[in-house]
Amino acid sequence: MKIILVGFGIIGKGVLKAINLKSEHLKKKYGLDLKVAAICDRSGAAIDEEGLDLELALKVKEETRKISNYPEKGCKMDILEVIESVNADVVVEVSPTNIETGEPAKSYMLKAFETKKHVVSANKGPLAVSFKELVTAAEKNKLCFRYEASVGGAMPIINLAKETLAGNDVKLIKGILNGTTNYILTKMEKEQLDFDTVLKEAQELGIAETNPHQDISGLDTAAKIVILANSIFGRDVTIKDVNLEGITRITPEALVMANKSGHTIKLIGEVTDKKLEVCPKLVPVDSPLNVMGCLNVAMFDTDLANDIVVVGTGAGDIETASAILSDLINIHQTIKN
Amino acid sequence: MKIILVGFGIIGKGVLKAINLKSEHLKKKYGLDLKVAAICDRSGAAIDEEGLDLELALKVKEETRKISNYPEKGCKMDILEVIESVNADVVVEVSPTNIETGEPAKSYMLKAFETKKHVVSANKGPLAVSFKELVTAAEKNKLCFRYEASVGGAMPIINLAKETLAGNDVKLIKGILNGTTNYILTKMEKEQLDFDTVLKEAQELGIAETNPHQDISGLDTAAKIVILANSIFGRDVTIKDVNLEGITRITPEALVMANKSGHTIKLIGEVTDKKLEVCPKLVPVDSPLNVMGCLNVAMFDTDLANDIVVVGTGAGDIETASAILSDLINIHQTIKN
Numbered sequence: 001m002k003i004i005l006v007g008f009g010i011i012g013k014g015v016l017k018a019i020n021l022k023s024e025h026l027k028k029k030y031g032l033d034l035k036v037a038a039i040c041d042r043s044g045a046a047i048d049e050e051g052l053d054l055e056l057a058l059k060v061k062e063e064t065r066k067i068s069n070y071p072e073k074g075c076k077m078d079i080l081e082v083i084e085s086v087n088a089d090v091v092v093e094v095s096p097t098n099i100e101t102g103e104p105a106k107s108y109m110l111k112a113f114e115t116k117k118h119v120v121s122a123n124k125g126p127l128a129v130s131f132k133e134l135v136t137a138a139e140k141n142k143l144c145f146r147y148e149a150s151v152g153g154a155m156p157i158i159n160l161a162k163e164t165l166a167g168n169d170v171k172l173i174k175g176i177l178n179g180t181t182n183y184i185l186t187k188m189e190k191e192q193l194d195f196d197t198v199l200k201e202a203q204e205l206g207i208a209e210t211n212p213h214q215d216i217s218g219l220d221t222a223a224k225i226v227i228l229a230n231s232i233f234g235r236d237v238t239i240k241d242v243n244l245e246g247i248t249r250i251t252p253e254a255l256v257m258a259n260k261s262g263h264t265i266k267l268i269g270e271v272t273d274k275k276l277e278v279c280p281k282l283v284p285v286d287s288p289l290n291v292m293g294c295l296n297v298a299m300f301d302t303d304l305a306n307d308i309v310v311v312g313t314g315a316g317d318i319e320t321a322s323a324i325l326s327d328l329i330n331i332h333q334t335i336k337n
Numbered sequence: 338m339k340i341i342l343v344g345f346g347i348i349g350k351g352v353l354k355a356i357n358l359k360s361e362h363l364k365k366k367y368g369l370d371l372k373v374a375a376i377c378d379r380s381g382a383a384i385d386e387e388g389l390d391l392e393l394a395l396k397v398k399e400e401t402r403k404i405s406n407y408p409e410k411g412c413k414m415d416i417l418e419v420i421e422s423v424n425a426d427v428v429v430e431v432s433p434t435n436i437e438t439g440e441p442a443k444s445y446m447l448k449a450f451e452t453k454k455h456v457v458s459a460n461k462g463p464l465a466v467s468f469k470e471l472v473t474a475a476e477k478n479k480l481c482f483r484y485e486a487s488v489g490g491a492m493p494i495i496n497l498a499k500e501t502l503a504g505n506d507v508k509l510i511k512g513i514l515n516g517t518t519n520y521i522l523t524k525m526e527k528e529q530l531d532f533d534t535v536l537k538e539a540q541e542l543g544i545a546e547t548n549p550h551q552d553i554s555g556l557d558t559a560a561k562i563v564i565l566a567n568s569i570f571g572r573d574v575t576i577k578d579v580n581l582e583g584i585t586r587i588t589p590e591a592l593v594m595a596n597k598s599g600h601t602i603k604l605i606g607e608v609t610d611k612k613l614e615v616c617p618k619l620v621p622v623d624s625p626l627n628v629m630g631c632l633n634v635a636m637f638d639t640d641l642a643n644d645i646v647v648v649g650t651g652a653g654d655i656e657t658a659s660a661i662l663s664d665l666i667n668i669h670q671t672i673k674n
Contacts, residue, residue, distance in 0.1 A: 018641055022504060030503070154642035156501040164493040164501050166367070167359060167662035286629050288648045295625070304355055304659035305491035309648035311625045322641035325504035 001034055001332055002049065002088040004117070006079055006108050007095030008041035008067050011122055011149075014317025015092060015324055016054045022325065032332045037088045044068030044076035049087050079104070083111045090144075090331060092324060093121040099214070099223045099239065102129035113137040113145075118335075120327040122149035122320050128223040128239055131230040144334055146327035147231075151224045152177055152296045154319035155312030159326065161232045161300060168302035170232055174270040175289060175298035177224040179314040180208050180215040181247050181267045186292045189255040189264060195248060207294065217246040218267060218278040225269040225278060233273050245279035258282055264290055338371055338669055339386065339425040341454070343416060343445050344432030345378035345404050348459055348486075351654025352429060353391045355662055363662075369669045374425045381405030381413040386424050416441070420448045427481075427668060429661060430458040436551070436560045436576065439466035450474040450482075455672075457664040459486035459657055465560040465576055468567040481671055483664035484568075488561045489514055489633045491656035492649030496663065498569045498637060505639040507569055511607040514561040516631035516651040517545045517552040518584050518604045523629045526592045526601060532585060544631065554583040555604060555615040562606040562613060570610050582616035595619055601627055 005012055019026075019034050026032040035051035043066035046052055052073065060070045068074045083091055091112035095105050106126035110133075112119045119138065121127065126134060127150050138145035151157050161170050176182050180202065187198045199216070202208035214220045222242040229235040247267050258265050263282040266289065270277045283289050288309040291297045296314030301307055313319045342349055356363075356371050363369040372388035380403035383389055389410065397407050405411045420428055428449035432442050443463035447470075449456045456475065458464065463471060464487050475482035488494050498507050513519050517539065524535045536553070539545035551557045559579040566572040584604050595602050598619075603626065605618040620626050625646040628634045633651030638644055650656045 018504075022641070025506065026504070155645060156497065159501050160493065160497070164496050165659075165663060166666040167355075167363070168659055169362065288625070288628055288632070288634075291625055292623050297625075302659070304359070304655050304662065306650040306653070306656050307648075308492060309646075311644075311646035311648070313643040316643070318641050319643050322502075322505055322639070325641065326502060329503040 001032060001090060001328070002037040003034065003090045003092050003328070004038040004040070004083060004086055004088045005036055006040045006083065006091055006093045008039055008061055009094070009096065010317045011094040011320050012039070013058060013061065014321040015094060016058055018318055018321035018325055020054045026329070030329050030332060032329060034328065038082050038086045039067050040079045040082050041067045044074065045079070045082045046070035046074045047077070047082065047086055048073045079108060080111050083108060083117070084115050088117060089335070090118040090120060090328065092328070093119055093123055094324075095123065097123050097125040099125045099128055099219065102126035106130050106134070109134055110137055113141050113143055116141060116143065118144040118331050119146075120324055120331070121147045122324060124150050124220070124223040124227065128226045131227065132236050144331045146330065147227070148327050149320045149323035151227050152298060152312065153314040153316060154322045155296050155298065155310055155314060156323070157228070157298050157310065158231055160310060165300065165302060165305060165308065168304050170300050170302050172270070172272045172301040173228055173232065173298055174268055176266050176291065176296055177269050177298070177314065178215055178221045178267060179294035179296055180212065181221070182291070182296070183207050183294045184216070185247060185250065185255070185265060185267065188250070188252055189259070192252045192256070194252055195250060216248055218244050221267060221269040221278045225271045225276060229271045229276055233271060235273065237276060241276050243277040243279070247280055250280055259285070266290070338369060338427060338665070339374040340371065340427045340429050340665070341375040341377070341420060341423055341425045342373055343377045343420065343428055343430045345376055345398055346431070346433065347654045348431040348657050349376070349378075350395060350398065351658040352431060352661055353395055355655055355658035357391045359662065363666070367666050367669060369666060371665065375419050375423045376404050377416045377419050378404045381411065382416070382419045383407030383411045384414070384419065384423055385410045416445060417448050420445060420454070421452050425454060426672070427455040427457060427665065429665070430456060430460055431661075432460065434460050434462040436462045436465055436556065439463035443467050443471070446471055447474055450478050450480055453478060453480065455481040455668050456483070457661055457668070458484045459661060461487050461557070461560040461564065465563045468564065469573050481668045483667065484564070485664050486657045486660035488564050489635060489649065490651040490653060491659045492633050492635065492647055492651060493660070494565070494635050494647065495568055496667075497647060502637065502639060502642060502645065505641050507637050507639050509607065509609045509638040510565055510569065510635055511605055512626060512635035513603050513628065513633055514606050514635070514651065515552055515558045515604060516633055517549065518558075519628070519633070520544050520631045521553070522584060522587065522592070522602060522604065525587070525589055526596070529589045529593075531589055532587060553585055555581050558604060558606040558615045562608045562615060566608045566613055570608060572610065574613060578613050580614040580616070584617055587617055596622070603627070
């Protein structure tokens with residue numbers, strides 16, 4: 001199976017590292033021989049339909065920051081042109097996220113479908129903005145479109161609801177889908193510190209971004225619950241439809257008061273066939289939703305299986321690559337049959 | 338898809354109720370038209386290859402305790418003969434568990450494979466005693482053999498590790514796989530009561546069985562980790578290989594002492610490619626493994642996805658039926674391709 005990797009930042013590098021690490025395992029266990037036919041970044045691309053040397057690609061990127069410097073096979077070709085002209089089965093789309101327009105990732109995906117390539121994506125932006133358009137394009141061309149990595153990183157959510165819990169109607173999903181805000185609230189509670197102090201510390205540790213707006217405003221969580229609403233509940237909504245409140249107004253005093261009644265405060269995203277909400281909520285301290293630090297958690301309320309809760313690492317390069325690999329394996333098994 | 342239901346106790350009834358409840362959903366969403374061609378219990382069977390009336394079957398069982406009383410289509414045929422002679426695609430095996438010999442369920446499954454029928458089972462006994470023999474029989478006949486319901490009830494464990502986390506090497510699984518012991522320890526901790534008092538109360542509430550030996554000795558958990566060892570770690574072990582200790586010697590004082598150091602005590606099953614252990618362990622109170630009451634929990638330590646934790650209801654008729662249904666849907670999709 002040949003793939004085109006679009007985007008060569010932290011996640012893209014994680015994908016190559018994971019493929020490198022697991023290539024023997026994938027061959028042996030699934031009969032899946034993954035070759036990377038092209039890698040694209042802002043500078044251009046490296047192309048070899050026989051399969052690029054992944055360690056060399058990582059080295060070139062590390063040393064020169066530009067994949068177009070890949071010896072002999074590097075070029076300045078435009079990403080859309082690479083997707084169109086390179087012979088491959090799957091486009092793995094991990095370019096930068098824009099949760100307002102979804103671009104340019106959305107155009108990459110549409111181009112992939114147009115040229116008969118399956119798509120695996122970790123990109124919240126286009127999924128939150130143009131879910132229906134993308135799914136329709138995939139269906140029209142009878143192609144697979146998988147995006148487990150877009151919500152909750154390594155934590156299985158979308159495939160869990162659609163496949164592992166097949167037969168169940170999922171009535172509600174709620175949880176903590178952003179590790180940065182969970183880290184901040186956990187730290188404020190444990191050490192009785194105020195929001196600004198903890199945010200600054202999280203930024204110094206690299207847990208919060210220099211511009212933390214998307215995380216602390218709840219926008220990042222909102223994008224994720226929009227994806228769950230569209231993919232699991234069959235809705236057709238965007239971020240504008242989310243009832244949204246962030247964590248910037250939570251005080252250490254509020255956390256103390258919550259504790260006194262056996263609760264804590266978490267930024268909870270919640271979605272049903274009617275509800276679409278992100279806001280700080282009281283959570284009982286002995287609830288499975290009360291997970292600490294950077295962990296993510298999702299609770300599925302189902303008609304047969306009762307409540308199922310899954311907890312995992314919501315971010316990280318190799319962790320996100322894990323979800324992308326499981327999507328690639330699934331596509332391989334679907335094509336094979 | 339035609340099924341033969343072997344075993345018509347609490348789980349068997351749950352399976353029929355779930356099929357009844359979801360039959361429209363299964364047709365619409367998966368194109369799966371489930372017909373029950375035969376139902377067996379100790380008294381005999383009801384057989385109709387065009388599909389039995391499930392509500393009538395439940396009513397007959399409720400009122401007379403014998404499925405052989407099913408009007409016109411009831412008979413005293415032996416279960417092995419039913420499996421052999423009735424034309425069906427899948428045997429759903431939910432007869433009583435014997436974790437020493439695995440019988441008679443094991444013979445039912447072997448007969449199913451011999452007569453070219455797929456098997457879905459919720460039965461720990463034969464899986465813990467004769468895993469390799471059963472898997473080999475299924476493979477030899479190119480048939481599906483699925484048993485998600487045998488570990489953790491509705492909580493996805495086996496399919497999660499094998500499918501949802503595909504691409505990962507699972508290095509370790511540990512967790513609470515028995516709701517009764519978790520209920521007892523939770524109650525002892527919260528109310529400072531001793532083991533015998535809480536056990537008696539749990540028996541009165543129907544949470545613990547009249548003969549609670551298998552639960553409190555850890556044998557039930559041991560059977561489950563043997564299934565995980567064989568199915569996920571590719572080992573060939575039985576209950577005798579488990580390093581086993583139950584919860585009968587835990588005191589309220591031990592729980593108080595654990596609490597003082599920020600811990601609680603849980604009956605933890607743990608399996609790796611070398612380890613196979615069930616014993617009470619200290620668990621940090623803020624660990625995702627610290628779940629309360631009758632809940633089950635499993636933590637997967639993986640090479641790419643980091644730690645993934647799943648929490649759910651480990652028992653119950655409809656909950657167990659949910660896992661059986663997801664296995665049936667998967668077999669339907671495999672056959673279809």
